[in-house]
Amino acid sequence: MGGTIVEKILSAKAGSDVRAGDLLIVDVDVTMMHDNNGPSAIAYFESLKEKGIVRSPERHMVVLDHMSPSNNVNAANSHKKMREFARKHGLRLVDTGEAICHQALVESGKVLPGSVAVGTDSHTCTSGALNAFTPGVGASDIAVALACDKCWFRAPRSFRINLHGKPRKNVMSKDLALHIIGGLTERGAPYQCVEFAGGAIAHFSVDERVALCNMMIETGAKCAIMPCDEVLTDWFAARGIHGVTGVAPDADAEYARVMDIDVSRLEPMVAVPPSPDAVRTVASLPHTTIQQVVIGSCTNGRFEDFKIAAEIMKGKQKHPEVRLLLAPASREVELRMLESGVYRTLAEAGGVFIMPSCGPCGLNCGLVGAGETALATSNRNIPGTMGSGNGIFVSSPLVAAYSALAGYITTGDE
Amino acid sequence: MIKGRARILGNDVGGAQIMPGKYLVGMLPPEELTRYLFEGARADLGPTLLAGDVIVAGDNFGGGSSREMGPRAMKAAGISCVIAKSFGRAFYRAGINLGILPVECDIQAREMDTVEIDPAGGVITVNGAAVYRFRKYPPLILGMIFEGGLLNYYRKHGTL
Numbered sequence: 001m002g003g004t005i006v007e008k009i010l011s012a013k014a015g016s017d018v019r020a021g022d023l024l025i026v027d028v029d030v031t032m033m034h035d036n037n038g039p040s041a042i043a044y045f046e047s048l049k050e051k052g053i054v055r056s057p058e059r060h061m062v063v064l065d066h067m068s069p070s071n072n073v074n075a076a077n078s079h080k081k082m083r084e085f086a087r088k089h090g091l092r093l094v095d096t097g098e099a100i101c102h103q104a105l106v107e108s109g110k111v112l113p114g115s116v117a118v119g120t121d122s123h124t125c126t127s128g129a130l131n132a133f134t135p136g137v138g139a140s141d142i143a144v145a146l147a148c149d150k151c152w153f154r155a156p157r158s159f160r161i162n163l164h165g166k167p168r169k170n171v172m173s174k175d176l177a178l179h180i181i182g183g184l185t186e187r188g189a190p191y192q193c194v195e196f197a198g199g200a201i202a203h204f205s206v207d208e209r210v211a212l213c214n215m216m217i218e219t220g221a222k223c224a225i226m227p228c229d230e231v232l233t234d235w236f237a238a239r240g241i242h243g244v245t246g247v248a249p250d251a252d253a254e255y256a257r258v259m260d261i262d263v264s265r266l267e268p269m270v271a272v273p274p275s276p277d278a279v280r281t282v283a284s285l286p287h288t289t290i291q292q293v294v295i296g297s298c299t300n301g302r303f304e305d306f307k308i309a310a311e312i313m314k315g316k317q318k319h320p321e322v323r324l325l326l327a328p329a330s331r332e333v334e335l336r337m338l339e340s341g342v343y344r345t346l347a348e349a350g351g352v353f354i355m356p357s358c359g360p361c362g363l364n365c366g367l368v369g370a371g372e373t374a375l376a377t378s379n380r381n382i383p384g385t386m387g388s389g390n391g392i393f394v395s396s397p398l399v400a401a402y403s404a405l406a407g408y409i410t411t412g413d414e
Numbered sequence: 415m416i417k418g419r420a421r422i423l424g425n426d427v428g429g430a431q432i433m434p435g436k437y438l439v440g441m442l443p444p445e446e447l448t449r450y451l452f453e454g455a456r457a458d459l460g461p462t463l464l465a466g467d468v469i470v471a472g473d474n475f476g477g478g479s480s481r482e483m484g485p486r487a488m489k490a491a492g493i494s495c496v497i498a499k500s501f502g503r504a505f506y507r508a509g510i511n512l513g514i515l516p517v518e519c520d521i522q523a524r525e526m527d528t529v530e531i532d533p534a535g536g537v538i539t540v541n542g543a544a545v546y547r548f549r550k551y552p553p554l555i556l557g558m559i560f561e562g563g564l565l566n567y568y569r570k571h572g573t574l
Binding site: 025036074136151222 | 426429430434439440473474478481486501502506554
């Protein structure tokens with residue numbers, strides 16, 4: 001019996017034949033801690049040995065993104081501690097305003113096809129778009145990985161989704177993600193790896209694949225993974241990384257479930273409060289006025305997301321009763337927006353920029369008040385998200401841009 | 415053998431219900447967070463927890479956010495075992511790492527029933543009578559749980 005992508009990655013790492021359900025210990029290639037769980041990881045690490053040494057400093061990243069810039073003294077103290085730890089041990093520090101942790105991993109050049117990357121966040125699955133095994137882990141896992149490079153895993157079963165057809169012009173990978181989550185619900189792929197396959201993948205850029213993998217945790221999955229094709233190898237080459245070799249599943253791999261989706265049938269979708277799996281088409285939504293639109297986050301805060309918004313909003317003004325908050329996922333994204341004119345277009349349309357960070361998702365800024373409704377391009381709308389108000393809706397950047405102009409949730413078609 | 419009072423929760427008690435995010439930013443030690451445990455699902459539970467209590471939950475316990483402070487507070491409260499119909503991966507991982515036994519089993523228990531768990535034998539009894547069986551853990555994982563979790567296992571063995 002052949003292996004899924006994850007089984008083959010873990011088999012290569014373990015040097016033995018790994019099958020779903022096996023418990024194993026392997027070396028991890030990259031780890032990431034962020035400022036919600038990082039202080040715990042550091043405290044755990046420092047409790048392991050009196051003068052603990054980080055075995056492979058080049059493998060680890062310390063990211064200040066959730067409560068960044070710090071808006072209270074406790075957060076500032078956490079950040080200080082994390083900066084000192086990174087400097088002391090020679091770890092890469094992604095400081096305030098540089099990137100959201102998941103985008104930092106994608107841009108790091110260290111998450112390569114076939115690699116194993118872990119982070120202290122459930123959305124670490126985002127980097128699976130790079131044909132890598134990237135589950136979220138806990139602070140104690142990171143502490144032990146700092147000390148000895150190792151982590152334990154239970155090899156997941158895989159849920160294969162074959163994508164066919166070509167998406168319509170107004171459909172983004174976010175709509176596909178919401179379609180999948182709405183169909184599967186938050187218990188659809190429990191503890192599994194969502195493995196994508198099929199010809200439609202070629203129609204999705206790496207930015208769109210990253211957004212799709214980011215959302216798969218909302219099906220209850222452990223991780224998500226994309227194949228390595230020319231689009232991905234070209235993307236790596238453009239970043240100066242040549243000759244990467246992908247890991248493909250075997251033809252006779254065993255899956256927990258296989259599903260086929262014709263992406264040409266998809267429409268713009270929206271997740272309605274109070275959960276990411278409460279999904280419907282935008283067209284079927286009753287008239288919903290909004291007071292805030294957020295484009296950004298680890299899901300849809302990439303260059304192409306803002307570029308699409310800028311194309312829609314060019315020469316126009318946001319609705320006067322809507323606040324339009326824009327939070328790029330990294331400085332690299334922000335600089336591309338500046339160079340391409342996207343930044344200016346969106347600012348002229350009334351957009352307000354937040355520095356690269358988790359922003360409203362990290363509850364750090366841009367919350368909504370009681371009775372207010374927001375539309376965001378992020379991933380979660382469970383109670384508590386962004387202050388919640390009257391409810392948070394989740395959509396693609398395309399729908400978000402049209403809705404910012406209209407003052408209500410729309411695909412801009414009417 | 416683990417023995418304790420059953421404390422009942424429903425389905426889909428995720429990371430954000432175990433420990434709401436607003437309590438995480440203050441960097442309080444887990445001992446000071448125990449009273450907020452499960453506030454997002456059952457607000458009366460946290461303040462009345464006693465060491466030795468066994469959480470009995472429904473489907474998908476501990477899914478969603480992978481924050482570890484919730485399970486750490488559970489450990490600080492003395493919870494040694496969670497029996498659930500199914501687990502989200504975040505808690506399953508954190509439970510094993512912290513030495514809280516996650517047992518996947520569909521049992522019938524009421525609040526304050528006496529629950530006994532035999533991890534090596536894969537057997538649960540409720541009020542000394544009703545008997546349930548669950549899939550036994552491999553020795554590596556039971557080792558981690560009963561040597562005090564991942565960190566203590568590392569301290570003792572110097573590697574995984």
